[in-house]
Amino acid sequence: MGGRLFLVLFLCLQKILCTLAYATANESPQSHDIGLMITKEVENTLFPYIAPNGSPRPFIPQLAPSPLVPFLTNTAPKLSGKCGLNFSAVSGLMRTTAVDCFTSFAPLLANVICCPQLHATVTILLGQSSMQTGMLALDSTHAKYCLSDVQQILESQGANYELRRICSIHSSNLTEGLCPVSDVNGVESAIDSSKLLASCSKVDQVNECCSKVCQNAILDAAGKVAMRDGGLPIMESTNMAAKASKVDDCRRVVLRWLSSRLDVTSATQLLRRVSNCNVNGACPLLFPETANVAKECGTKIKNHTTCCNAMDNYVAHLQKQSFITNLQAMDCGAKLALQLQSENVSTDIYRLCGINLKDFSLQVGSQGTGCLLPSLPSDATLDQTTGISFTCDLNDNIAAPWPSYLRSPTTSCNRSISYPELPAATSAQIGGNEQYAKLHLLTAALLFLLYI
Known part of the structure; x- marks a missing residue:
């Protein structure tokens, strides 16, 4: 029986008592209701109860109590005052990211939802700000201040306070790195802007990971930017690792440029759909000794x-x-x-x-x-009454594939x-x-x- 379970995460009592709610959305006459409650938070990490294997049995749901406090208590972030990025241009995006990376659930949603959204937010923030500054990267000093401000703003809206560690994002991610070009004019003089926009303005979320229309266009543009001013003599380079690092850093710069040429919503879709290919491309689990x-x-x-x-x-x-x-x-x-x-x-x-x-x-x-x-990009959602929720796809007992020897x-x-x-x-x-x-x-x- 195929089904779809929407997982409702219910947080209350100032982030200490949590209740997760479940309800099935199934076109079949039958459905399974599965309950879950979290009683405490330990080191900002959720430790679920692991039950013996077996098919779930339906049981009668109980109504959970109403929250005693709002789910998100906005507090004034402590900003450095030394970051010139245009945060107001991405205020709505920041709120979405705060929900996607909400407190204790950020580590659990990190690989699929939280971290892809956080990296997209930082990229778009730099891209949108370049419309005023003309720069697509920060120097190392301002990068530290700005990344700290991003964390402070998100944390003030309910996000986990260790996002930089959880998502392995560093201040160097806001600089140009090894890329020889960091300004808008330099990028536009090196690439075919119209070709890149045509390939990436609307990314096919279903076929992009196989066709790689946008990804190849981005990589091609990154290679051209990397060769700007003799920055990367590709045919003569003997250090393949250095070459790959330089192209990857230029890829970040190109993504910021793309984000400056699209509205925030379109830029978010572009970045999430492209990064989603990497998300689904590898198993994120750590396997113990077998x-x-x-x-x-x-x-x-x-x-x-x-x-x-x-x-x-x-x-x-x-x-x-x-x-x-x-x-x-x-x-x-x-x-x-x-x-x-x-x-x-x-x-x-x-x-x-x-x-x-x-x-x-x-x-x-x-x-x-x-x-x-879901294998397609998704976000968590917030309702002040029902709490944090995200889509949870379930099929009953679909056997894990055992490949040929x-x-x-x-x-x-x-x-x-x-x-x-x-x-x-x-x-x-x-x-x-x-x-x-x-x-x-x-x-x-x-x-x-x-x-x-």
């Missing part, structure tokens, strides 16, 4: 129960890390399978032990059900490969039915389930 699973499940399995217990214990470690997308889950499943196959595990233990795609994501609720985020898994760009059915919400978004998703998100806010 020796125990290989020992119990390797060669000819002697005891299925012992093998599956070892596998369940291993997967439980993965389930404590973060929310991932459905495409990431497929990549994580294939990556782990190849590792096990290299250690003489030839049996499809995913099928044997009932390992599903959602088992690779963070588990939520007393019944331990995984939440797969020691053969690298194929990518989603290979149209000849038949993949398991992905969550219905993703299909709806591919069809452009975003209002349909938002309608159910508001409906989901009417039900609250407590978990212990």
Whole structure:
């Protein structure tokens, strides 16, 4: 049964008591309601309850209490007074980013939602400010002040106070780095502006990761900027690492230029859709040592129960890390399978032990059900009554793929490969039915389930 679960994150009592609410949006007559409650915050990180594996059973929801305080208490940020960037031009974008990176949930949404949005915000901020300054980069001193101000503004609106660490963003990300050009005129004299805008003004969120129309145009422009003033003699360079770093830094500058030529909304879509290819392109999970699973499940399995217990214990470690997308889950499943196959595990233990795609994501609720985020770019949303929410795509028991022995898994760009059915919400978004998703998100806010 395919389904879509909209996860409603309910924070109250000044960020100490939290209640996460769930409701299903399913066209099928049947639905599953899964409850979750967080009782305390420990070191600004959410530690979910990990339940034994098994299919969730529906139960009767309970209504959660109303919040005693607003979800976001805006406080005056302590700004340096030494950053000249135009923050007012991206005020709405900053609010969206604060919600996407909200307090304890930022580490859990970091890879898919929070960090891509934060990096896009900084890029657009520099791009929009260049319309007044003519500069697409800051010097190292002002970069430190401006990044600190970005953190202060976001934190004052409810964002996590450790965003720079969580998203690995540094003041050097606001400079030109190794790129020889940092001003608007210099970039425009080096690139074909009309060609770049034609390729990237409207990025196909479904096909861009395979066609790479915009990505290739950006890379081509970055290469031209890198060669400006003899900055990168590509054909003669012997230091490939230095060449790659210089082109990458120029790529940042080109993205800022693009952001200055688009409105904030269009620039956000461009950056999120392009970065989304990297998000879905690799499994973000850290895999512990697999020796125990290989020992119990390797060669000819002697005891299925012992093998599956070892596998369940291993997967439980993965389930404590973060929310991932459905495409990431497929990549994580294939990556782990190849590792096990290299250690003489030839049996499809995913099928044997009932390992599903959602088992690779963070588990939520007393019944331990995984939440797969959509593979297309998405944001968390804030409602002062219902709290923070985001789309959670669920399909019931879609088996994790076990690739052919020691053969690298194929990518989603290979149209000849038949993949398991992905969550219905993703299909709806591919069809452009975003209002349909938002309608159910508001409906989901009417039900609250407590978990212990």
